[in-house]
Amino acid sequence: MNRARGLFITGTDTGVGKTLVAAGLAAWCRAKGLDVGVMKPIATGGTRQRGQWISPDAMLLARAAGVDDPVSLINPVCFREPLA
Incomplete structure (x- = not known):
């Protein structure tokens, strides 16, 4: 099975x-024992933390997946304005 x-x-x-x-x-997937990684390539609606824009959505994804990757890897591009 693929x-x-x-x-x-x-x-x-x-x-x-x-x-x-x-x-x-x-x-x-994590609860089923699968190896999970997450990425939010581009985010909007970020908040300024420690001199960089951070996406609360990206942090939610990281917690759900149980990863501790740096935010710059999970979400390399984050803008302040909430846009679609």
Whole structure:
């Protein structure tokens, strides 16, 4: 049986649940014993922390997946404005 190597979650607007679905899937896969990695390549609506823009969504994904990768690896591009 072939297994999925990755999933890409997309949506057409802000606040439609992309991160919630991705976090749920990551947590479910982790609970099943699968090795999980997450990435939010581009995020908006970030907050300024320690001199850089941080995406709360990216941190939620990291917690759901149980990874401790640096934020710059999980979310390399983060903007302040919430955009779709």
